[in-house]
Amino acid sequence: MGQLIFILCLLILGLVFGTFFEKKHFKSLSERDQKFRGIILSNKKDHSFLKEAQNSALVTGHAVIALDYFKRFAAILTNLIGGRVKSYESLLVRARREAILRMKEKASLAGFDTVINVKIETSNIGGSAGKKNGLGAIEVFAYGTAVKRS
Numbered sequence: 421m422g423q424l425i426f427i428l429c430l431l432i433l434g435l436v437f438g439t440f441f442e443k444k445h446f447k448s449l450s451e452r453d454q455k456f457r458g459i460i461l462s463n464k465k466d467h468s469f470l471k472e473a474q475n476s477a478l479v480t481g482h483a484v485i486a487l488d489y490f491k492r493f494a495a496i497l498t499n500l501i502g503g504r505v506k507s508y509e510s511l512l513v514r515a516r517r518e519a520i521l522r523m524k525e526k527a528s529l530a531g532f533d534t535v536i537n538v539k540i541e542t543s544n545i546g547g548s549a550g551k552k553n554g555l556g557a558i559e560v561f562a563y564g565t566a567v568k569r570s
Contacts, residue, residue: 430489438488442510449517456524460534461564473567479535481522484545485515486557515560516540523562532566539563 487495491507498505519540527535539562546556 431493432490434489434491434493438490442514445514445518449514449521452521452525453517456521456528458533459524459527460569461520461524461538462534462536463538463564465537473569476565476567477530477532478563479523479527479530479532479566480561480563481519481524481526482559482561483515483518483522484557484559485511485518486546487511511558512542512560515542515558516562519560519562523564527566530566532568534569535564535566537565 487507491511494507495505498507520538523535523538527533541561541563543559543561544556545559
């Protein structure tokens with residue numbers, strides 16, 4: 421009985437604190453999106469309009485976001501019955517936006533206003549001990565070529 425109460429407490433703490441910090445992070449992402457909205461991102465291969473660019477540099481950004489106990493529990497239940505795993509979707513959205521914003525910030529600090537050939541990679545980190553498919557955290561790595569438009 422004590423173990424059940426302990427697990428229930430972890431789930432409630434995960435729900436309360438996870439929701440609080442997730443909302444706080446989304447608010448921060450929105451504010452920073454506004455700050456760097458002038459940085460243009462493109463994943464097209466044809467950038468003939470940038471032929472006059474004087475210099476370029478590789479810019480990167482990465483983020484690691486952990487999954488709270490409540491979302492992990494909700495994902496386990498969803499895996500049992502099937503369907504969209506919404507708890508993982510918000511995790512991926514936050515990590516992707518954070519990585520892109522960090523990449524934009526580095527481009528802006530270096531004086532660039534465009535990032536071309538943007539790529540995004542993801543990977544699992546951590547997970548449950550001894551389990552290959554356990555998700556503890558997700559890493560998102562964004563990179564591209566920063567240029568200054570003439």
